[in-house]
Amino acid sequence: MTTLYPFSAMRIDGTPFSMEALRGQVVLIVNTASACGYTGQYAGLQALHERFHVHGLEILAFPCNQFGNQEPHGNAEVADFCTRRFGVTFGLFAKTDVNGDQALPLWRWLTGAEGSRPQPVKWNFTKFLIDRKGRLVRRYEPSLTPAEIEDDLRSVLGLEKASLPGER
Template identity: 65%
Template sequence: MTTLYDFNARRLDGSEQPLEAYRGQVTLLVNTASECGYTRQYAGLQELHDFFAGQGFAVLGFPCNQFGGQEPGGETEIAEFCQSRFGVAFPLFAKLDVNGDGAHPLWRWLTQADSPHPHPIKWNFTKFLIDARGRVVKRYEPAVEPHELVDDIKVLLAR
């Protein structure tokens, strides 16, 4: 069975990050963009990160430019924007595709036919909640605000 831990992703600083590093943690994967109407959700994602810090929870941000060209910057620009505007301290990864032939393998896994949520990403700030075993538990569409995930995260952390 494939899990989150079977993938690697490149960080904004260019280093390769095995997602195995998050084994045993509840994680929230989010495709992000700096010029989207939902960009303000960075603040809520950071609040989740802070609220559950030290409890076995991590937010992982994956910038994507596939929706309206709303993430046009390079890695340095993305990092500076997220830090200066929203104080983002959770891990951010290099810009990638979440749909189509060029989709990163992680995002193909999240949306493939045998996943619990087998359809393409519709827009920026789609969120996937992953349990401590690396399995997809729930998908949230972009309009779902980060604070609306608190109860679901608490349930997974209590397991």
């Protein structure tokens, strides 16, 4: 598959979600964990969501326990933690594997698991940027903060550097 749209996933509340609903949007997909050194990035992701959602950005967070057992909680606890601690209002999805045989087809696509040069996720808070045509355009390793990818987001969203109210 060459675009995001054929995939689906379960929201954190257990309801199914078709990625087709994101057609025409810019999407940032992140594997997350609530007990990781990078967990504070939830705040940065929320800031990006608040700033750019109106311009067509959707953020999708997929909790994962494959790295250092840093997401040991169930979906309800993760949802509560994210909303209570970081005020998360972007898309939270059910806990999942991002690597290996149990990984969702979406994650197998993102990592190229079916291809000749797979690039498995190495740690929590790896980010994948999808353009408005559903194509994967960039991958960011965990140490790159949400603020550090803002210029790329602006570019893919078609926004000038100072195009938002209050910016110069």
